[in-house]
Amino acid sequence: MNQMESTSPIHKWVEKLEPGDLIRVSYGSRSHYIGVFQNCHKRGDDWLFRYYDMPHTIHDDQRECWATKRLEEKGQPPISYIYGYNIKDRVHPAHEWMMTGHQNIYYKKLKKFIR
Secondary structure: OOOOOOOOOOOOOOOOOOOEEEEEEEOOOOOOOEEEEEEEEEEEEEEEEEEEEOOOOOOOOOOOOOHHHHHHHHHOEEEEEEEEEEEHHHHHOOOOOHOOOOHHHHHHHHHHOOO
């Protein structure tokens, strides 16, 4: 069983994340999704790790994805979170070259929103 120590709850690189940094979130051994770090706080013995969702795919008949529309119209990007002790096993570094074209566009718009 992987348990986190209270003195070092997450990997060192995770501790240095700043809002707007790219991450990959694991939902099992073969499912990884790109996200953008928002914040991480301790809640009791566990951690609450929040991140902005990145849009996945858009269809040929769409000019813009729903996440971009929501960000521009409402100023509310979609947000997800991980709660628990296993954050270090689920969050990995990501790079811009890992994103699709529309994810790059969304990422640039989201970074302006974050700052």
